[in-house]
Structures are given as structure tokens and as C-alpha cells.
Amino acid sequence: MNDNGHILIVDDQREICDLVQEYLSGEGYRVSTAQDGTGMRKVMAQSPVDLVILDLMLPGEDGLTLARSLRQESTVGIIILTGRGEIVDRIIGLEMGADDYLPKPFHLRELLARVKSVMRRASSTAADKQSTPSRSKARFAGWNLDLSSRELFSPSGKEVRLTTGEFDLLSAFVNNANQVLTRDRLLDLARNREAGPFDRTIDVQVGRLRRKLEDDPQRPTMIKTVRGTGYIFTPPVDVN
Amino acid sequence: MNDNGHILIVDDQREICDLVQEYLSGEGYRVSTAQDGTGMRKVMAQSPVDLVILDLMLPGEDGLTLARSLRQESTVGIIILTGRGEIVDRIIGLEMGADDYLPKPFHLRELLARVKSVMRRASSTAADKQSTPSRSKARFAGWNLDLSSRELFSPSGKEVRLTTGEFDLLSAFVNNANQVLTRDRLLDLARNREAGPFDRTIDVQVGRLRRKLEDDPQRPTMIKTVRGTGYIFTPPVDVN
DNA sequence: CGTTTTGTGTAAGATTTTGTAACTATATGT
DNA sequence: ACATATAGTTACAAAATCTTACACAAAACG
Numbered sequence: 226m227n228d229n230g231h232i233l234i235v236d237d238q239r240e241i242c243d244l245v246q247e248y249l250s251g252e253g254y255r256v257s258t259a260q261d262g263t264g265m266r267k268v269m270a271q272s273p274v275d276l277v278i279l280d281l282m283l284p285g286e287d288g289l290t291l292a293r294s295l296r297q298e299s300t301v302g303i304i305i306l307t308g309r310g311e312i313v314d315r316i317i318g319l320e321m322g323a324d325d326y327l328p329k330p331f332h333l334r335e336l337l338a339r340v341k342s343v344m345r346r347a348s349s350t351a352a353d354k355q356s357t358p359s360r361s362k363a364r365f366a367g368w369n370l371d372l373s374s375r376e377l378f379s380p381s382g383k384e385v386r387l388t389t390g391e392f393d394l395l396s397a398f399v400n401n402a403n404q405v406l407t408r409d410r411l412l413d414l415a416r417n418r419e420a421g422p423f424d425r426t427i428d429v430q431v432g433r434l435r436r437k438l439e440d441d442p443q444r445p446t447m448i449k450t451v452r453g454t455g456y457i458f459t460p461p462v463d464v465n
Numbered sequence: 466m467n468d469n470g471h472i473l474i475v476d477d478q479r480e481i482c483d484l485v486q487e488y489l490s491g492e493g494y495r496v497s498t499a500q501d502g503t504g505m506r507k508v509m510a511q512s513p514v515d516l517v518i519l520d521l522m523l524p525g526e527d528g529l530t531l532a533r534s535l536r537q538e539s540t541v542g543i544i545i546l547t548g549r550g551e552i553v554d555r556i557i558g559l560e561m562g563a564d565d566y567l568p569k570p571f572h573l574r575e576l577l578a579r580v581k582s583v584m585r586r587a588s589s590t591a592a593d594k595q596s597t598p599s600r601s602k603a604r605f606a607g608w609n610l611d612l613s614s615r616e617l618f619s620p621s622g623k624e625v626r627l628t629t630g631e632f633d634l635l636s637a638f639v640n641n642a643n644q645v646l647t648r649d650r651l652l653d654l655a656r657n658r659e660a661g662p663f664d665r666t667i668d669v670q671v672g673r674l675r676r677k678l679e680d681d682p683q684r685p686t687m688i689k690t691v692r693g694t695g696y697i698f699t700p701p702v703d704v705n
Numbered sequence: 706c707g708t709t710t711t712g713t714g715t716a717a718g719a720t721t722t723t724g725t726a727a728c729t730a731t732a733t734g735t
Numbered sequence: 736a737c738a739t740a741t742a743g744t745t746a747c748a749a750a751a752t753c754t755t756a757c758a759c760a761a762a763a764c765g
Contacts (some may be wrong), residue, residue, distance in 0.1 A: 262607050262620050263680065285621035287605050296606060297703050340478050360701060374688055374699035386684070388722055389692035425742085425752090428725060433745060434722095452732070452741065622763090626710065628712055665752085666714060672753060673713095692751065 229253040230344055231276040235265045235291070236306065237283055245278065248333045249340065261289075262286035269299075271369055271378040273465075276343055278336075279323075292323055302343040306331075363399045366447060367458040368438070370399055377437075385437055390415070394430050394436075398448060398458035409453040430458040431456055469493045470515035470584055475505045475531070475625045476546065478525055485518065488573045503524035509541075511618055513602070516542035516583055518576075532638070533538045540676075542583040555625040577620065605700040606687060608678070610639055619676075625677055634670050638688060638698035670676075671696055 232254045234242050242258040249256045257274070259265040261283055268274065277295060281288035292303055305326040324343045327336060363370045367380030375392050379386045388396065397406070397414035408427040412420045420426075435442040449457050474482050482498040488648075489496050499505040502521055509513065517535060521528035532543055546567055567576060596599040599633065603610045607620030615632050616667050617625045637646070637654035642699045649660045658661070674683040 233761085266606060287622075290607075290622075294607065297604075298701055373701075374686070375697070376699075377685070389690065390723065423726095424724090425726085428742065435743095450742065454718075519743070566760085630713065664714095665716085668752065669714075672755095 228255055231255045231257070231272060232276045232340065233265065233268050233274045234258045234278045234281070235261070235288075236278075236280040237261060237350075238280075238338075241280075245333070245336065249337070252337060254340070264384055265291065268382075269301075269421065270371055270374060270376060271384075274301055276304065276340060278304045278306065278340075280306045284309075302346070304343060306338055316387075336458065353377050360465075362465040363462050364465070365383065365399065365402070365462045370395065370400075372396060387437070390430060391434050391437070394427075395434060397463075398456075399462050402458045402462040405451045405454055405457045409418075427456075470495070471495045471513065472516045472518060472580065473502070473505065473508055473514045474498045474518045475523070475528075476518075477501060478520075479524075482521075485573070487623075489577070492577060494580070500524075502531050505531065506614070507624075509539075510602075510614050510616050511609055511622070516543055516544065516580060518544045518546060518580075518615060520546045520624070531548040536578065544579055544583060583704045601704055603702050603704045604704045605639065606625075612639075613634060617624065627677065630670055631674050631677070634667075635674055638696075639702050639704075641703040642700065643697045645694050647698045651695065667696075 229252070234245050234256065235240050236245075236258070239260075242260075246256045257268045259268050262285060265277070270308075270459050277291060280368055281323055283291070288305065292305065293305060296300055303323040303325075305323040307326060307328055322385050324346065325339045325438050327339060360374075361372045363372060369378040371377075375387070377387050377392070377395070379385050393415040394411065397411055401414070406414070408424065409420045411427050412418055412424070415430075418425075429449055432442075435445050435448055438447055439445045447458060449459055451457055469492070471692070472489055474485050474496065476482050476485075477500050479500075482500075485626040486496040486498055494526055497508045497512075499508050502525055505517070505519075519528050519532060519535075523531070528545065532545060534544060535541055536558060540704055546569055567579060601612045603612060611617075615627070617627050617632070617635070619625050634651065637651055641654070646654070648664065651667050652660045652664070655670075656666075670690055672682075675685050675688055678687055679685045683701040687698060687700050691697055
């Protein structure tokens, strides 16, 4: 099963989320779900989304508002779901920048057709996306570090809270991946200060980071020790 | 269907609002409604309006007063609705700064014609608007901060009242999003004063803001602490 | 005007984060 | 294998931040 793209379903009805998720997963898409605007933002912060399927009727922030703010902040595809006969919503929805709409109830095959169509269009305009790399994120070994919001997400999508010091140190590693970094250099990068003669600060902090990042902190695979010199961050990093 | 603009109908008769809304929506406009002056301000605080269709007979604040205050505060288009034969009102209305007027009852087609005409004129003077970004608003993470009226709306659209100090601090953050700000700088931005040596003012005020803004004030996602330095406001902000 | 309410800064205690030091574990050279 | 250097781990103390309570000031109210 190849990865056709990442789709996010935003609907407060669990059953609909589950149903659609199951179906689209079977078609080779990676599918996330959220129940409201807040959840939607969380998912989008963690990993890039290609297409949002958005119910208009949501608790809290309503779907139209969400659609508009999505459009302003990104070039993600949007398909709007709306109750039967709410033609007004349809029109407004499309005005708000949705790429397509679908009245409920709908056939899954019908949804799939629209998903495909929007995805096709989106990929043809993908060139634009690159031109606006405003909010930088770094990805490595399934992990996701948002350098603007200072948040880290594990491969399973959970947020892992980092202290200021841990974040600064990890940033230093990520921005200088695949290079051996001395303790001196790390202290400079992460703390803007000089190292004293017996300064073990970095060692301790590396230990703390490893406990949060590594599967087996005793046998680290990402932050490796370079005996006699310092440390090196080994995973390939994709910066956004 | 493209977005021809945002129209706000202010009339205390629901039927009229609904009727006009449906019709104009069908013509490709985004349409909101309000029943009185208070409602009108709420809508305008939340999203920019291009044209207000205003009934002269309203409960509370009357239409003429509203029209005048609208004109003073913005360059929004105004069409006034007036009962039959109230010619005096017509004249006064136009003097007050309305762009057009329409006696009730009216045909929807007639209204549409005037809407189009006012919108056309408005867009030709749109250049001016840009040079006068007087009523600026900021949106972030679903929240909506009106910098002119000093009002804050939550993602669900509810108003959250801020004290002067809280508003000034939030403004400072919003206008300097995604940068680490020292307490000194924040005190300067928000209070125009210098920080004393043990000044914890900003800390306390940040705490108060977090209680109003954050889902979980203990684990803030918007106003993050940068230990040893200050704070950073992390959500992407779009200013209007 | 006096009274009440609301907002703001200060101070003190609680909590979290960080650095240091002591001890343990591991690697390296002989 | 042993000695030694280097790194990892843990516990604790110091520093920074967060929270709460309170006092005073300003504003709103009657």
C-alpha cells in the first residue's frame, strides 16, 4: 500500500470519522481525524496535511470560519461536507475557498472521486507551496520538531513536552545534523555561553534528551557519543 | 462561484434578513445578518464587511446614528432601507453618508442592482482603504483580536473580556509573534516603561492572559516560556 | 462625594528547570 | 585483564518561573 497523501477528516460525529477513515485508508491514504477546530490545528501542527474534509456543522468554531483560516494559512485542499439542502452553505463554502463540497449523506465512492480530483489539482500547484516556507519544521526518523512553536511530536503523533533547554539543545543538533559537535560548540549553540573547565552540563542535558527521544536511551541511535570529542546527531533531517 | 464580497444586513425583522440573505447569497455574496446596532458591531468586529444594508427603524440605537458612526469609523458601503414615503429620512440618510437608499417594500432585483453599484464604487476606491488600515484585526489559532475595538473573540465566537493591561500585552505579542521577547521589551511594548531589577510584573500578567487564552494554562501552547530570556507567542498570526 | 467594583503590582510560597557533584558504567590502550 | 580516561546516571541544590493572596489605585456607581 503506497502513500497517496495525508487526509484529515474534521467531523464531530465519530462514526463518520471512523467510516471515512477506514475506507480511505483502504485506498492507500494516510488518514487522521479531529472533532473540532482545535483538534484540527493540533494534527496540522504535527504533520503536513494534503487535504482536509471538513464538516460545516461543528461545535465551537464553525466550519466556514475554519475553511477561511485554512485558506489564509496554507494551500491545503479542502472538501466541505454539508447537510442536505443547505445550498446556501454550499455556495458560501466554495466562496470561502473550499475546493469541492459534498452534501450529506453521501456515498463513499463519491467522496473518493472528489478526493482524487482535489488531490490531482493540488499536486499540480505544489510548486507554489515551496515558495512559502514561512513556518519551519524539521522532520527526522519519524519525529517532527516545529521550530516556530517549539513543539515536538513523536512518530506516533503524541506531543512530547520539552523544556526550554532541551528544545534549544535539540534545535542545535537538528540544525547541525551529521556533524560532530564539541561540548563547547553545543553550549554556545544552545546556551550562548562558554564552557567552564569541568563542565558536564551538556552531558546531563543530552542524557535528558535521550530519555525523551530514544527508544532505548542506553543504546542511543539518534544522538550518538563521539568519545573524546562530543556528540553527533545522526538521522537525516528534512527541514521545511 | 467567486466571492463578491461580504454584506451585512441589519434589520430587526427576521423575515427580511432571511429573505435578503438567501437571495444575495445566491448571487455570490457572503451574507451576515444582525438585528440591532450591537449585533452589527459584533459581526464587524469579527470579519471585515464590505457593505452594510441598514434598516432605519431599529430597536435601541436608530439607523441614522448607526450610519453616521459607521461612516466615521470606516469606509464601508452603506445602503439604507426606509419605510415608504419617509422622504425626509432619505435625504438625511444620504447626508449621513449612506451610499444609496431604498424604500420598503422593494424588489430583490432592485436591491441587487444597488448593491452591485455600491460595490463597484467601493472597489474603485479600494486603493484608499489599503493606505488606511485603520481597523486592523489579527487572527491566530481560531482567535480573533480586534485591535481597534480592543475586543477578543474565542474560536467559538464568544467574546472574552480583556482588561486594558491584558489587551496591551496580547497586542504586543501578536504584533511580534514568533520572536522571543524579553520581559524588558514586553514591558516597554505593553506599558511604555522600564523594568525594575526584580520586576515580576510581566510574569503575573502573562499568567493572567494564559488563563483566558489557553486550553490548559499549565501547559501553554500559545504563549511559551523561554527560560532565562522571556516569552514567545507561537501561533501564526494574520493581520488584516 | 462616599461606596463599591475592578484592575494592577508586590510579595511570598510552590513548582519546575537547570547545573553541579558524586558515583557508576563503559571504552580504550597497554 | 587492568588501569585510566571518558561518559552516563542520579540526587540534590540553586535558579527561574508560576501561582496565589493581598494591598492599593483607579474607575464605576449611586
